[in-house]
Amino acid sequence: MDKTVTLKKSDFEAFFKALLNFGKVYAPVRVSKQSFSFKEVTKKEEIAYDAVRTILPPKKFFFTQHESLLKYDSENIEEVDPKIDPFVLFGVHPCDLAGLGIVDQIYSHEPADPYYMKRRDSALVVGFSCMPDKHCFCKAMGTDKPDKGYDIFLTALADDYFIQIKNERGAAFIHAHPELFQESVDGDRESFKQFWLDRDAAFEADFDGSNIKAVMDMEWDNEVWEDLGNRCLSCGNCTPVCPTCYCFDVYDVPSLHDGEGERIREWDSCQFVGFAKVAGPHNFRPGPVDRLKFWYRHKLHGFDDGVDIPTCVGCGRCTVSCPSGIDDIVNVVLRLQGKESILISDKDKNAEK
Ligand code: SF4
Ligand code: SF4
Known part of the structure; x- marks a missing residue:
């Protein structure tokens, strides 16, 4: 200690x-x-x-x-x-x-x-x-x-x-x-x-997180993703509130004065429609189902990179911030694990806001 x-x-x-x-x-x-x-x-x-x-x-x-x-x-x-x-x-x-x-x-x-x-x-x-x-x-x-x-x-x-x-x-x-x-x-x-x-x-919201990476691999085609994605507004609320979302955009702001300009970095969100759009034009994640699955994978499985760990720390911010009441990670995990949801209805959550 x-x-x-x-x-x-x-x-x-x-x-x-x-x-x-x-x-x-x-x-x-x-x-x-x-x-x-x-x-x-x-x-x-x-x-x-x-x-x-x-x-x-x-x-x-x-x-x-x-x-x-x-x-x-x-x-x-x-x-x-x-x-x-x-x-x-x-x-x-x-x-x-x-x-x-x-x-x-x-x-x-x-x-x-x-x-x-x-x-x-x-x-x-x-x-x-x-x-x-x-x-x-x-x-x-x-x-x-x-x-x-x-x-x-x-x-x-x-x-x-x-x-x-x-x-x-x-x-x-x-x-x-x-x-x-x-x-x-x-x-x-x-x-x-x-x-x-x-x-x-004192914890009310809980699940067995020991197999979470395996669950995310196995349940990639689970119907839950269509269900949630079709209700997602692509508002991006869930990413600025997340302690571990770190994506940003970089762009130049040229001035009209004498060739001056500035390079800016600001927060971006993988839930925005244009986030995965590249030249071509091609969008790697054109629909909300693709984008939501991508975000959940980062949070509950981790990317297959040098920091290959789940990055959700269980703060509950996305749950209370999502206007569609769909970022309810505890219930999503329970559904993916084939268990009964425990919880707080959307109605309860709306009443809290
Ligand atoms: S509950 Fe997890 S995914 Fe949601 S905002 Fe907190 S750390 Fe991010
Ligand atoms: S906060 Fe909810 S509705 Fe908004 S992008 Fe995230 S999941 Fe979709």
């Missing part, structure tokens, strides 16, 4: 001030009755400690929605070197940390993406424990415990936070504030274990 310390809840104000000394702090903030978003906070009272999932996952801080890669004129081409000050990302739950770990793997793969890596190296990521709602299924995907993607992780116990220190950046932060932390003792570790046992028992 990681090295561990504890922080008294009564010392959280001082802890938060220490985070502010590191840099701007971003944390989940309530933005509507049911919605949360990672936003800058300057007071601890602004943080929504009970947020289950934010609208967009933390990838937005590292793989930004829209960024300039280079600028050019008739004489020069200059790469944009983004100025990134140190910042803190507070309140990241285990599924989102697993998502960050997967996107880290993608964008650090040589040749590493310098824009992503620079932002990643500037951040102190502070994980935070949570309890699942009925759409969470990280347990089925094996991403329900903090493992990667964080520097320190706080588990909320009765009077204290139990803190796991993952790496040197996390250790440097802890060691810079010795007055705030205590060595963990056996009683703390027992309470910590009990928290995670209780959390484990």
Whole structure:
């Protein structure tokens, strides 16, 4: 296990001030009755400690929605070197940390993406424990415990936070504030274990994910894909909300002034009609059934490449964001496995929105 310390809840104000000394702090903030978003906070009272999932996952801080890669004129081409000050990302739950770990793997793969890596190296990521709602299924995907993607992780116990220190950046932060932390003792570790046992028992949405890759291979022609694809609006909602969707488009924006221009990268979606269109013109995935199957394969099987792993981390964002009520991954997997669906009807989901 990681090295561990504890922080008294009564010392959280001082802890938060220490985070502010590191840099701007971003944390989940309530933005509507049911919605949360990672936003800058300057007071601890602004943080929504009970947020289950934010609208967009933390990838937005590292793989930004829209960024300039280079600028050019008739004489020069200059790469944009983004100025990134140190910042803190507070309140990241285990599924989102697993998502960050997967996107880290993608964008650090040589040749590493310098824009992503620079932002990643500037951040102190502070994980935070949570309890699942009925759409969470990280347990089925094996991403329900903090493992990667964080520097320190706080588990909320009765009077204290139990803190796991993952790496040197996390250790440097802890060691810079010795007055705030205590060595963990056996009683703390027992309470910590009990928290995670209780959390484990709280999941409503679940399936046996051990055979998921084989199921995706075997059920490629299952009728479920026609059923779902024919109801898909190709709106693309399911991809920006996913912590592990990392596709982008790159295009040039020429200026009318003196040969100047700019190269832009922005988020793209494999659910858009033109995503797989190539010169010819030919579209490799012309219909919503093809596109939905492709996306599900990436999430539940993985591409046959260097990162050949399922990339769904069970956050439930696509389930709550799909206007057609079809990105219900738990039920799709159960249908593919030939099991009864467990669940939440479309009517229930619409009522929640
Ligand atoms: S596929 Fe859906 S549930 Fe899985 S990680 Fe992406 S948004 Fe979350
Ligand atoms: S959110 Fe739903 S309707 Fe929109 S593209 Fe994804 S699956 Fe289709």
